Amino acid sequence: MKNIDIEKRKEEILNAHKFRFACKEFDPDKKIPEDDFNFLLEVGRLSPSSFGFEPWKFVVVENEELREKLLPVVWGVKRQMPTLSHLVIILARKSSDVIYSSDYITHMMKDIHKMPEDKVKERREKYRKFQNEDFKILNNDKDMFEWSVRQTYIALGNMLTAAAEIGVDSCPIEGFHKEKLEKLLEDEGILDREKFGVSTLVAFGYRKEDPHRDKTRRKMEEVVEWIK
Template sequence: MSISKQAIIDAFLFRHACKEFDAERSISDADFEFILETARLSPSSFGLEPWKFLVVQNPTLRQKMLPHVWGGQKQLPTASHVIVTLIRKTGFMRYDSEYVQSFMRQVQKFPEDAALARTAILKKFQAEDFALLESERAMTDWGGKQTYLALANMMTAAAMIGIDSCPIEGFEQAGLQKVLAAEMAIDLNAWGLAYLVAFGYRKAAPARPKTRQEQAAVVQWFR
């Protein structure tokens, strides 16, 4: 790989939660396809991709979402692109679901013996190791954690090509899900809501510098 370490650190220093975008500037199709590709290629537990990314460009749809997104009042109207990320619900992510069984064979291309062996491992993981099958919430949280891997990759990739972003968790889940169902035909029996993320170009420089704890405060070594 030819990317310098400093270039990567510079991208992290550049990235911030952009509160308002320059509504006159749009991300090119090629650049946004690149961002989406980093989401598609992101890792997930057992490689089962429990996500779906809705790219909401229609201004009317964004306006209908806005009353339920208190953390995106400036971002939704001004962003070049907005993604709503969904999580597959328990019925799809169980070890014995049609989705998982088909995914192992059709997407991951495992031969039958390998698919059966992985099913046994996934069953133990879900039922015993992490006790995910005890509640819908546990499974949803498991899927949600994985969608954040894609979020981090999208935001970092965007920063590396000079594009700003803002992850948004400030929303009323029930109200926003009703909009997704009514306006975008999202099946709420199959999908839950993880987060929104807006992309574009900053209208102004960040109001304050990036602050983080020193590495020594968050890293502990055991040699």
């Protein structure tokens, strides 16, 4: 019975991935129920990250006036904006927050991970070596930010898949002018540019119509190499 349940679950997961596509136009008459959207946010919140430091923030834009202001600088959402149900801007923490010695990292270790003082010291040193020696990003603000961005994409991927599993459509969006968007969010009092930068955006809703073609992907043998 257990094996049957596993096979059924595997099939459901694969079907969700086949169902998911980058939706360009949503049904304007259908909105995602609050419980379902909170579920997607919870999936993002519970997502894994390097060292468990969660260098992200999810900004849910419901304000119609702000949505209009976004259009000139987020060209990738112009088709979806009139019909989407929810729009999320995913922020990534900058070097001032993710450097090994920052108050944020101390907060994560002490207040969130509940580490005793000796473990905090040990973990901080391990993280310092990771930044300085393993990835060599310690003295490069851009590389530190890009490390944070990579973590946000784990959360993004989980949210996209979870959405598909409950029949919600989505579209990740990288079509934006980063400098102009961050300036707009700063002017609106939403973004502290000393601590955060924009990683990506994602639109959620329900498709207006099914895609006109089946999902296309490279064959498994083109994607996977086995080293035995």
